[in-house]
Amino acid sequence: MTSEDTLCLSRAGRPVRSFPLGPRALEIGSHPSCDIAIHAARVPPRALLVHPCGGSVYVYDLVEGPDLGRHAVMALGHRVPLGGGFSITRLKAEAGPSEASTTELIPRDARGREHLSLVVGAGADARGFHVREVPISIGTACGNAIALSDRAVSRYHCRIEPGDHACLVRDLGSTNGTWVDGVRVQRQELRPGATLRVGRTRLRVVCRGAKAARTKLVVESAPMLAVMAEADRLARLPWPVLIRGETGVGKEHVARALHERGPRHSGPFVALNGGGLPRELIESELFGHERGAFTGAVHAHRGAFEQAHQGTLFLDEVAELPLELQTRLLRVLETWRVRRLGGEKERRVDVRLVCATHNDLRTEVQHGRFRSDLFYRIHRLVLEVPPLRTRPSDIAALSAHFLGHMQSEIGERRLTADALERLRGHRWPGNVRELRNVLEVAAVDEDTARVDRAAVERALARAGEVALETPSPDTLREALEHYGGNLSAAARALGIPRSTLRGRLKQSADGGD
Numbered sequence: 001m002t003s004e005d006t007l008c009l010s011r012a013g014r015p016v017r018s019f020p021l022g023p024r025a026l027e028i029g030s031h032p033s034c035d036i037a038i039h040a041a042r043v044p045p046r047a048l049l050v051h052p053c054g055g056s057v058y059v060y061d062l063v064e065g066p067d068l069g070r071h072a073v074m075a076l077g078h079r080v081p082l083g084g085g086f087s088i089t090r091l092k093a094e095a096g097p098s099e100a101s102t103t104e105l106i107p108r109d110a111r112g113r114e115h116l117s118l119v120v121g122a123g124a125d126a127r128g129f130h131v132r133e134v135p136i137s138i139g140t141a142c143g144n145a146i147a148l149s150d151r152a153v154s155r156y157h158c159r160i161e162p163g164d165h166a167c168l169v170r171d172l173g174s175t176n177g178t179w180v181d182g183v184r185v186q187r188q189e190l191r192p193g194a195t196l197r198v199g200r201t202r203l204r205v206v207c208r209g210a211k212a213a214r215t216k217l218v219v220e221s222a223p224m225l226a227v228m229a230e231a232d233r234l235a236r237l238p239w240p241v242l243i244r245g246e247t248g249v250g251k252e253h254v255a256r257a258l259h260e261r262g263p264r265h266s267g268p269f270v271a272l273n274g275g276g277l278p279r280e281l282i283e284s285e286l287f288g289h290e291r292g293a294f295t296g297a298v299h300a301h302r303g304a305f306e307q308a309h310q311g312t313l314f315l316d317e318v319a320e321l322p323l324e325l326q327t328r329l330l331r332v333l334e335t336w337r338v339r340r341l342g343g344e345k346e347r348r349v350d351v352r353l354v355c356a357t358h359n360d361l362r363t364e365v366q367h368g369r370f371r372s373d374l375f376y377r378i379h380r381l382v383l384e385v386p387p388l389r390t391r392p393s394d395i396a397a398l399s400a401h402f403l404g405h406m407q408s409e410i411g412e413r414r415l416t417a418d419a420l421e422r423l424r425g426h427r428w429p430g431n432v433r434e435l436r437n438v439l440e441v442a443a444v445d446e447d448t449a450r451v452d453r454a455a456v457e458r459a460l461a462r463a464g465e466v467a468l469e470t471p472s473p474d475t476l477r478e479a480l481e482h483y484g485g486n487l488s489a490a491a492r493a494l495g496i497p498r499s500t501l502r503g504r505l506k507q508s509a510d511g512g513d
Contacts, residue, residue: 042084152199267311275320293342
């Protein structure tokens, strides 16, 4: 398709009018809402949908139903009858190699367009629907790509039309209307973070492509799509966010997504691990110090709050902060002023704080290890990141992502089907971080591009020899329950010794951390 493409409307073989064929789909019919409206009784209300995508043009027959069942490539000079003597023809385009005689839709990545998904529900009940290159319809009829049981939704309520640069929703004459962010629309471009409402059902629009790639997030499963939909909503707010999840699930990447999708995206993103530094150093890293404040302080240093001014500060493992630093952190959150170590002057900071923890902060408060006033300060907006074992549909996409990043160093690597199946069957106590480590070991272990099940088994066995991360008490209990109380089987799945599992369970039962 070129910028000179046109659709020529003819009647009885004579040209009536030409319409430019741009990057968006065009609906043709006698209904007044159609992009090309033909006021003739014998033309169906919705006759055709002409859909440019990926350099080709596809035509969908809407007469037999709006479920977009029949479609074909619309080649140069191809004439499609509309009824009543009318027809439409594509003109002024040079046929490319993809426009051969095939009538099958060839999936392509549309450059510049954000890859969107629609999410219904939240948490474990969430359902995700990917918007790819094919238009999809929404309604209660079983022929819809997204079939809903909502009685306030029409049989064929609306249609999602992806294009080369944007994705649109078109109302199909529904009884109760199609709404985007509270406004009733006939046709509207969809953006990440928007809410599409049909009847009583809300579908949240989530980006799983271009913007997600900048934060190195791979989002395919419904639970993670629900997390990112919630992140889109919270990103617009100025208040602190607490991200909860097991070690290795990707909490920092979710925090980066909050930053990228919010109004502070052009400002700095500063990450600091509250449990990875000694007390003296973490205080300096958080609040900064003046020259001579302590031995070795030969230069003044801006702390993380100052560095993140007009941006986002991500404070990982906030539960690991000593109590006295929790007090200082609370004061900063109340006044938004920081004083460097050894300094007298307070500096005003403008920061969006995002915290993360794998601990249960309520339990930490009950045991006196976390200040209750700080807890209520940072517990206003909460994002729960599910463990990898509850979203196995992410494993294929994550594996392709990690192997793709290794290609420049070790060459091309591809998982066999049985290797991928083995990965899906693992419990992943270390979550996404463990998956990445296992793939690295398996990829290096192979001399060819093919990574088979045996290589994955060896990598999993090697990962089990050294427990890189200590699983949380909830993870331990879930594993034990999954294996019917068999300590040995649960320990093997978790990659830890049986004695360690028994000791951790006892410690948890006694009220330890």
